[in-house]
Amino acid sequence: MTKANPEESPTSKWISYRPEVKILDCTIRDGGLMNSHLFDDEVVKAVYLACVDAGVDYMEIGYINSKRIFSPTEHGAWKFCTEDDIRRIVGENDTPLKLSAMADAEKSDYREDILPCNQSVLDMIRVAAYIHQIPLALDMIKDAHDKGYETTINLMAISMVNERELDEALELLVNSEVDTVYIVDSFGALYSEQTHFLLEKYLRYAESCGKRVGMHAHNNQQLAFANTIEAIIKGADMLDASMAGLGRGAGNCPIELLVGFLHNPKFHLRPILQCIQQHIEPLRETLMWGFDTPYMMTGLLNQHPSTAINFNAGGNRGDIVKFFDLISEEE
Numbered sequence: 001m002t003k004a005n006p007e008e009s010p011t012s013k014w015i016s017y018r019p020e021v022k023i024l025d026c027t028i029r030d031g032g033l034m035n036s037h038l039f040d041d042e043v044v045k046a047v048y049l050a051c052v053d054a055g056v057d058y059m060e061i062g063y064i065n066s067k068r069i070f071s072p073t074e075h076g077a078w079k080f081c082t083e084d085d086i087r088r089i090v091g092e093n094d095t096p097l098k099l100s101a102m103a104d105a106e107k108s109d110y111r112e113d114i115l116p117c118n119q120s121v122l123d124m125i126r127v128a129a130y131i132h133q134i135p136l137a138l139d140m141i142k143d144a145h146d147k148g149y150e151t152t153i154n155l156m157a158i159s160m161v162n163e164r165e166l167d168e169a170l171e172l173l174v175n176s177e178v179d180t181v182y183i184v185d186s187f188g189a190l191y192s193e194q195t196h197f198l199l200e201k202y203l204r205y206a207e208s209c210g211k212r213v214g215m216h217a218h219n220n221q222q223l224a225f226a227n228t229i230e231a232i233i234k235g236a237d238m239l240d241a242s243m244a245g246l247g248r249g250a251g252n253c254p255i256e257l258l259v260g261f262l263h264n265p266k267f268h269l270r271p272i273l274q275c276i277q278q279h280i281e282p283l284r285e286t287l288m289w290g291f292d293t294p295y296m297m298t299g300l301l302n303q304h305p306s307t308a309i310n311f312n313a314g315g316n317r318g319d320i321v322k323f324f325d326l327i328s329e330e331e
Contacts, residue, residue: 017263021232024058025051025255026216026240027280028078029102030247034287037062038076043279044089047243050275052095054259055266058124060100060240061086066109080113086121098123102154103144105129105136110143117148124150128184131161134169138176145177152180152238154216158198159189159302170202174209180238181206181213185227188220188250188299195227199234214238217253219245220299222291224253229261243272244280246287249305250295288312293320297327 027047028039044061051059062078070079077085081101093099099122103110114125125144129137137153144151153173158166173181183198190198195215202213215231215238217224228239241255256276259267284290294308311323 018232018237019264020237021262021264022057022238023255023258023262023267024060024100024214024238024240025056025242026060026252027242027246027255029060029062030240030242030252031287031289032062032076032078033248034246034289035283036075037078039078041089043283044078046275046279048089048097050243050271052097053271054268056097056255058098058100060102060126061089062101063108064101064103064110064113064125065107066113068109069107081122082113083115083120090121093121098150100124100126100150102126102128103140105133105140108140110140114144114147114149122149124152126152126154126182127178128154128156130156131165131169134172138172141176141178150180151178152182152214153178154182154184154214156184157186157304158183159185159187159194166201170205174205174211179212181211182216182238182240183213183231183236184216185218185224187302187304188218188224188295189302190217190227191221191223192227192230195230196234199231199236203235212237214240216240218247218299218305219250219252219291220295220305222296224251225257225261228253228258232262244276244284244290246280246283246289249289249309250291250299251289288317294323294327297324301327303327 028044032039048059062081064081065079067080101122103125105128127137127140141151141153181202183202206213213236215228215236217227239258241253241258243255245251245254256269256272259269259272294311295305298305298308307327316322
């Protein structure tokens with residue numbers, strides 16, 4: 001039997017290998033929605049070091065949201081990301097890893113709490129907004145840009161937005177100072193055909209103005225990784241993922257799968273696996289993220305997972321028929 005030459009294999013030229021593709025780790029920011037961002041410093045430091053050692057491009061360390069809206073007695077440091085707290089973990093971050101934080105529209109005192117970039121260890125500000133918050137998001141983007149940051153707009157719950165409104169929003173966003181416009185499948189409701197459609201639309205707008213497109217997927221229907229792959233194939237350059245998929249509800253695209261798929265020699269899997277084994281998986285029993293039938297149902301119905309999160313936190317967790325009846329009545 002003749003041994004196959006790997007150089008002649010149809011899989012030797014991987015469509016996934018595009019050097020311009022960047023990975024953003026959102027473990028602490030998105031995962032913190034499952035524990036009010038009450039992570040021990042040891043966990044945050046471990047994720048940071050794993051991202052550095054793995055060659056990840058960006059780490060999103062948390063939110064910069066308002067202490068007037070979210071009580072510091074109920075939420076951990078990573079809901080607010082003060083400069084002192086960030087530096088306690090990363091020092092001066094004398095590494096190639098770039099650091100990011102997210103500011104929610106209508107939940108952030110962004111003018112006061114986001115320092116000029118030359119006074120901060122952060123490199124990028126991500127603005128999260130729903131479609132009706134676009135005017136505020138544009139102001140937040142300009143504020144962060146003028147302070148010297150890279151910027152993204154994470155347009156949330158995109159599966160609920162009608163096409164006319166989306167076109168109007170994209171026209172405004174790509175003509176703003178923003179660097180990257182993200183598709184955010186907040187409810188884990190998208191299928192590959194919808195991902196294709198949205199990527200093509202976003203790219204039509206973005207490329208005309210020199211912007212990038214990103215993908216942030218949730219795993220309600222076990223499609224976060226698949227839809228992220230579809231986004232890569234269609235031309236997305238910024239990809240969100242988290243360690244073991246840790247994120248709100250059903251979680252995000254697992255970064256270990258994404259690193260394996262990209263076949264980029266700058267990324268290294270072992271540090272990620274070590275962090276997952278030592279620091280992330282021990283959290284699963286209490287945080288209870290990941291694919292789960294109630295989360296699947298909210299994804300199928302294109303609903304926010306809060307109903308499933310609240311149900312799982314109560315005494316009926318595991319009674320999936322009861323949850324089905326409950327959510328069906330609401331429909």
